[in-house]
Amino acid sequence: MQLKTMLTGLTATVLAAPALAQDLEVVGKPVDGAMGFQPAATSLATQLQGLDNLLLVIITIISLFVIGLIAYVMVRHNRRANPNPASFTHNTPIEIIWTLAPIAILIVIGAFSLPVLFNQQEIPEGDITIKVTGYQWYWGYEYVGEEELAFESYMIGSPATGGENRMSADVEAQLVEAGYSKDEFLLATDTAIVVPVNKTIVMRITGADVIHSWTIPAFGVKQDAVPGRTAELWFTPEREGIYFGQCSELCGIAHAYMPITVKVVSQAAYEAWFEANKGGADYVDVSAFLTN
Structure with a gap:
């Protein structure tokens, strides 16, 4: 499915305007042996x-x-x-x-x-509002107030993506195909939240089963996802790149396998990505719309 969606996105980009795809810089992720905070992006x-x-x-x-x-x-x-x-x-x-x-x-x-x-x-008025739902053990996202755009996000290598919550040759191939490195296993997801840089993003967060917690350290945000309640957080990303987070509330046997991926891109790339994904189409990664 990932290969299909990538090819679909590349085709759409070529038809719209010839451009070369480029990878986003991974800005916010844990680093072995490092001390201190991740780079502040908000x-x-x-x-x-x-x-x-x-x-x-x-x-x-x-x-x-x-x-x-x-x-x-x-x-x-x-x-x-x-x-x-x-x-x-x-x-x-x-x-x-x-x-x-x-x-x-x-x-x-x-x-x-x-x-x-x-x-x-104090939650400001958001340029983009996204509803986040925590499940055992994945995340669901819905762009509120926009044309229909909703998708689920699983860790690459989880059973839902053909893995067994462990690194294998097949999982490594999935990571490479999605534009990630082997070191980003347990961090990378098959789909990602995409938001434009320098725009105010409001996240409405809830849980579907047990308490989860949505966290992006480089953004300085963390909010519990409690079933039956909706809480909000906000951020304005100031730097394009890929940012990783994790569920930060113990939520069951696969708690360690529900990471979060956010890709911050230009307004033009965001709009192209949104157009390609709205209406329930197969998920197209935003990398197909990044240009040199």
Whole structure:
């Protein structure tokens, strides 16, 4: 099916306007041995990473201060240096300081963290709205308010795509055919969400059976998909490329095998992709519409 859809997309592109297809850069994915965050591809992710860096500085200062106090007490008030211990029971100035100082620290943290939280939770009007439904163990997507465009997304190598949740020669061939590398097994899906760069995307998220969680680390977004409820998140991708995520709520035996793929492309490529896929046609990958 993947080969058929790719050929269909390539044919449509040639008929519409001669162009050469090119691969999207893989921007957001986990890297073995790496530390820190994935590259921030939205303002939300940039704010979250900045907040994390600020908190790291604050907790480092606090930790060094406490370690210094402990070291001072060990040296200044050990039995050898201070054979006659003091007999006082309290010290009012110190008690005022250790009460007010944590309050001041929390106010500083709140002053920086609450705007980030509000920015996440205040959902703007979206240029594109997509309904996301979590299933055991795959994702369903429906572009809301557009002409009919809905599809399901399975991990390449899952039983639904002819695999057994493990790497094999057949699965590797599927990955290569879809434009992925062997290293992207467990991350790549047979279909992908496609959105245009620099547009506001609103995701309406729910679950069909148990609780799932839709997450793209490079976008700085995560939202539980709860059966019977609909929650929303938003993002505005600032860089074209391929971004991977995973279900982040333990949802059953195949929880590890329901990844998420988002492809951010130009407005022209998005529109061509949408036209090729609307109306329930066989899924055509957006790579067929990328041009040099």
